[in-house]
Amino acid sequence: MTKLLLSLHVLAAVLAVGPVTVAASMFPKTLRSAHGATPDDREALTTLRTLHRICRVYAGIGIAVPVFGFATASSLGALGNGWLITSIVLTTGAAAVLGLLILPGQDNALRAAETLDPGPDPGEVPVPVRRSAARLAMLTGVFNLLWATVTVLMIVRPGSTTGA
Numbered sequence: 001m002t003k004l005l006l007s008l009h010v011l012a013a014v015l016a017v018g019p020v021t022v023a024a025s026m027f028p029k030t031l032r033s034a035h036g037a038t039p040d041d042r043e044a045l046t047t048l049r050t051l052h053r054i055c056r057v058y059a060g061i062g063i064a065v066p067v068f069g070f071a072t073a074s075s076l077g078a079l080g081n082g083w084l085i086t087s088i089v090l091t092t093g094a095a096a097v098l099g100l101l102i103l104p105g106q107d108n109a110l111r112a113a114e115t116l117d118p119g120p121d122p123g124e125v126p127v128p129v130r131r132s133a134a135r136l137a138m139l140t141g142v143f144n145l146l147w148a149t150v151t152v153l154m155i156v157r158p159g160s161t162t163g164a
Contacts, residue, residue: 002075009068016062017147023054024102024140027109028133034113035129045113052106059098066091083157087150094146101139109136 030051034044066088073079109132125133 002072005068005072005075009065009072012062012064012068013151016058016065019058020055020062020098021140021144021147023051023058024098024106024136024143027051027055027106028137028140031109031113031129031133031136032125035125048110048113052103052110055098055103055106059103062095081157083153087153090146090150090153094143094150097139097143097146102136102143105132105136105139108132 027048030044030048034048069087069091070079073081073084078084109129112129112132
């Protein structure tokens with residue numbers, strides 16, 4: 001049963017966190033493109049909507065990762081281990097960054113892009129948009145770094161029986 005739970009945990013992590021990582025990383029550049037586009041060019045806006053939808057949907061699916069993780073840790077009797085507690089704290093931090101900062105930031109940026117007023121120079125990206133894109137890029141980097149750290153802890157955990 002432990003192997004099944006571990007397999008489901010790893011699959012959930014790969015299939016849920018991977019798409020969020022990629023889509024959230026692509027969002028800031030696409031946001032700048034959407035604001036630098038002409039009013040006739042709505043491709044960047046469509047891509048922006050799609051990236052945001054991917055982030056929202058897969059963030060919801062990502063709930064399976066800690067669910068299967070706790071089940072796996074419980075079956076291994078590892079719930080009190082330091083590396084696991086650290087991973088839980090980092091995962092909670094990553095979820096908070098995504099749910100409280102990245103997704104609302106994307107919502108706001110998407111709303112602003114949908115009500116785009118090109119202004120006198122439609123090819124130039126306004127300063128608030130550049131700041132928003134930079135903030136989202138930074139937050140996404142933090143999110144990605146937290147997940148990378150959790151992944152390393154899961155592979156190189158102290159007391160591993162893999163001999164690695």
